[in-house]
Amino acid sequence: MSSIPYRRSIAYGLSLASTGIALFLSLWLQPFLEGAIGSFFYIAVIVSTWYGGIRPGIVTTALSFLAINYYFTLPVHQFSIGTSGDVARLGIFLLVSFVINALNSDLRRSQHKVTQLSQQLLAESSDRLRMALTAAQMGMWDWNLVTGEIVWSPEHEQLFGLAPGTFDGRYETFAACLHPTDRDGLTQAVQVALENHTVYQHEFRVIWADNSVHWIEGRGQASYDHAGQPVRMSGTVMNIDHRKQAEIAWIQSEQRFRSLVEQSPLATMRFAADGSLLSVNPAWEEMWRSPVAALAGYNILQDHQIEAIGDLPATQRAFAGEVIDLPARFYNPAMMGHSGCARWVEPFLYPIKDHTGQLLEVVLVTKDVTDRKQAEIALMRNEQHLRAILDAEPECVKVITVDGILRSINPAGLAIVEADSTEQALGQCIFPLVDPAYRQEFLEFTQAAANGKAGILEFEGIGLKGTRRWLESHAVPLNLPEATTPHVLAVTRDVTDRKRAEAALRQSEERLRQILQDMPVMLDAFDENWNVIVWNQECERVTGFSAAEVIQNSTIMEQFYPNVAYREQMMAAWAAQGNNYRNWEWDVTCKDGSTRTVCWSNISDQFAVAGWATWGIGVDVTDRKRAEAELKQLNAELEQRVAERTAALSEANDRLQTELFRRERMERALQESKLKFHAVFDQSRLFIGLLQPDGTVFEVNQRPAELTAIVGERFVGRLFWELAIWGQKQQSQMKAVIDRALAGEVVRLEINLHAQDGSLLQMPDGGFVTHDIRVKAVKNAAGQVMFLTVEGWDISDLKQTQAALQASEERLQFALEASRDGLWDWNIETGEVYHSPQYLELLGYDMRGGGELSINAQQWEQLIHPEDKPWVLEHLKAHLEDAAVQYAIDYRVRTQAGAWKWISDHGKVVVRDQQKPLRMTGTYRDITDRKRAEAALQASEAKFRTLTESSPIGVFMTDAKGQNIYTNPRAQEIGGYSSAEALGSGWSRFVHPDDLQILLDDWTDKAVEQQISVYDGVRYLNPDGTVRRYARVQIVPLSDADGTLTAYMGTIEDITERLAIDQMKAEFISVVSHELRTPLTSMQAALSLLVEKIIAPASEEGETIIQIASEGVDRLVRLVNDILDLERLEFGKIRLEKRLCNTADLIATAIDQMQGMATQAGVALDVSSSSFEINADPDRLLQVLINLLSNAIKFSSSGSTVELSVALQPHSAALLFTVKDQGRGIPTDKLESIFERFQQVDASDSREKGGTGLGLAICRNIVQQHKGNIWVESVLEQGSTFYFTIPIVEALSNGNKASVDN
């Protein structure tokens, strides 16, 4: 502050100066400053106060006051103040100046203070900044881009390794401090910032003088001039060594971490804090065999399978910052739609946080424990299997220590031990459960097993509940790695039963041995090689060979059976039976040479107990055999004696048999004869009675019994003549009869039987019961009467028949006589034929004299007409063979005179002996008349048939009910049915239903009235329902003689044509009448006008009317002519006068006549024809030509041509005339019909042109009468061509030649 005085003097100086200036100015500009004197002085005051302070201000004020006073107030140039105004002025000036002073100095003071303050602040802040920068190790720099000068703060220098204040401000120095590698980068960064007007920020290294490298971060910002060019850049630098180190360290650790992760054998996944996947390591890919790409978008927090497993909460906790270690899980990527195999994994989630605790990422390490897991699972399964096996094992399986402590036991074992539960058993010592007798052995056994020696032991055990068992234990050492004492695994079986069985077996074996030894039956056994294995005592006793000698003596069989043949036979037999046989006897040679017979039964040991092949049991039957032999002999003797005795007995027996047989036969014969007798006796229709000689009835057969039933009388025991059946009157007669019989006479009589009451017995149909009685005495050899036989035969029927026969014979006789029929009776056997007189008369024999003429069969045959004979005989034969075939035939016989007569012969076989005809009777009648009548009828019928068959009218017949029985061909033709179809009611199908109804309704009515019925217009239909023909049907009923209706006959007349014709006529009349009336109308109307003088003839209208009437007359005339022409032509009233004429002439004439009309119509006529000679009616032909030409011209338009030509038709000898026009043509459907009457293509046209509608019809008629054809061809709008042909055949046949020029 040594400048203060300096400054003060300047301040005062300034005040003086400013005052001076102000004065000068004021004086200079006084004229302009009226009233404003002090202005410049004020300025001076301000200035001096401002720059000098208050004192200089005061100085200035005083000076100014003085100046003003001196120079500007009156009096001028004096320091006195003249006026009060000036005083005031000056006073104001002083005041104002002081105020300005004060204010200014305050201002200055405050400014000063402010400056001071701000300086202070600045100093403070720059201190602070410096401190801050120092603390932050930041330096500041300021680079003047224009001059290139750089200013650094001391810190900056320090940061760059330079002592503060040593920086020279040059860019190169700066650059030199940089690490060489970073220089370019920095330069570039700076450039970029400058170009882009962005903040410059760059990290780079600097090398200090001591060669230490430090990291610096430089920031800066440029300021730009108005042109956008950077002028200055300033910023800061900061030592970022720590940061960089930290960064590097971090990067390094990151890298280390990453490489760790990459190389880790454990599958690792890194997730961001939101769960999205950051990366996976190769190990992961290998484990899951899935490409990473497949995991795009994978978020672990959204893994459904993790959620499904139930690990989602744990995972979420990991993402919340907790370390999570999970046990093994089964994960199948397929569940999430990823490829890759499923694995067991142990996931380990490790969150990585930054220093604030914020979660950066979560690392998931999964250890593939699939193999382990699978092993575990397999092990578990095995264990389960094992457990299952052990549980199911029926034998005890246990594990015990070497001291006998039970470690594990299966359920079977529990049963043996008789423990209730595993808990009870485990931990117990099992040695006490062993029977004391075996305990020591068991202990040793267990020890041995524990030491490695497996073994088996049998012992008795006692269960906890006291049950004794035999047990068999198999023990093996069990190495349990974690066990301190050795363990033994023992499988123990309850062999109590077996033991018992063994004991029993032993016992039984012993018993068996005893038995075998002692039994009185030989027992041996052989092996396969026929070595004896077993040889019991009895064997020894019998054979003398001891067991020792026999067993394993291979030659023993030869010793037993020395006879080779015998032995071989025997052994073959054994083999054949498979060594199984019973009770075969073989002779064995004993040791002492004797032979004994043994009955052997052999069994081949099927159970193949080792070594034994065949058992044999034998019984010494030698003695028995001997005994048997003796016995046989005794038997034989006995039998012989018996046989002898039997023989004797037999003989006696036979004799007796014969006797018996004979007697039997006799009895049978007797029986038979009795039966026969009774058969006859009983069944006989004869009434047989047997009488004692005294007349008592002692036997009667059935018949009287029957009679008894009728008569009510018993016969047996009664006297014959006292029987009531004889009737009172004849009883006496019967006595006499008996007497006569006794005398030896065979008495016969007929007698009627009586009922008990005396009335005559009657037959059911009238007539009496009559018997033919025969009484006869039967005498014995001596001539004495033994008994009387009475036989009675019921002849009631016979009597009746006889009576009837007589009556009929009489009747026949009368009949024959009356009818003049002949009778014949032919005895077939003898061939005789009886012919009645009438027959013979018939044949012309004169029998008036009576007598009979017998003609035998042969002769009768000869009388038959040779034509008729064959079939007469055939008929006869047929009837003879079969009575059902009737014999009734008509044939001719020759009269005596030689003429032929027709007879009708009827006959019947009346007597047959079974099938054989014996007798035939018949009648015959002269039927000549009848035959004649028949012939006449037949002829008449034939006539009728011919008539009807060929009738042009249909004829039919029906029966009384209306069922058709006959139709003639014409009727069939009309109706369209065949004869068969019409029969019955078949015909009705062909009639129109409506007409049929009328017919049927009427029929029945008319039948009653017996009148002819006529039905007109009956329609017969075709099968398709259309009308076939119209008919007029007349029906007449036919009755027989009594007036009963027998049939109907009818006629069917085809009226179709007639109806058609009628219809055509009606149409024609209708049309013609119209055609006639039309011109008449105009004529009458016209004339009426004139006649009534309504119109004057001379007037214009009158002329018109007259013209119309005249035209009408013409038309009428033409019409009438044409009609008449046509009718005359049709009815043949006009005969064509055919003569030879020339076609050329005709044509020329026609052209001539039509030329006028043609010219008028403007139509050209063109003719091309040749000259032919034909036979025709020239006038008529001309008429045709003119007609056709006329039509052609009428229908042609002006300027067209009509062509007319004649030519010879190649294939049919005819001339073809052609008239061709170019008119409107004719529609196809009218080409035929225009030739009909009154048919015009368009009626009005032709009428307008004066046509009648009949022209073409007339043409056709004429042409057809010439045997030609007329037709038309036409194309609409183009024209029509009319053709007609006239044959010239007639010309040739008439000998006229047709000249042909082409």
Add this chain to the structure above:
Amino acid sequence: MATKRVLIIDDEPGIRKIVEIALNAIAGWQVLVAASGQEGLEIAAAEQPDAILLDVMMPGVDGIATFQQLQSNSVLRSIPVILLTAKAQPNEQHQFTELPIAGVITKPFKAPDLVKQMQSLLNW
């Protein structure tokens, strides 16, 4: 009193002419002519005559068909129609009896008779 106008429909030119002259001369009626049913319908529709004489036998559309056409037209049906026919037999005329015509006049006719019959049938 307005002149009566009669339309005659007939295919015969002679008849048309005569009738025209006759009706004109005798009764002073104005006559319209048509040569076919078709033409007749057109003229009737256009001119609305007071009566129509209609020939029955015409080629193409005959009188009966023309009559039915007239009937089907609501305007034309009110015009009285007299049929002209050559059929004089009752059995031929029975088909006319069912039609709502004013009357039937048979051909041929004398001109005065025609007028008289018309006057009677039409009440003119």
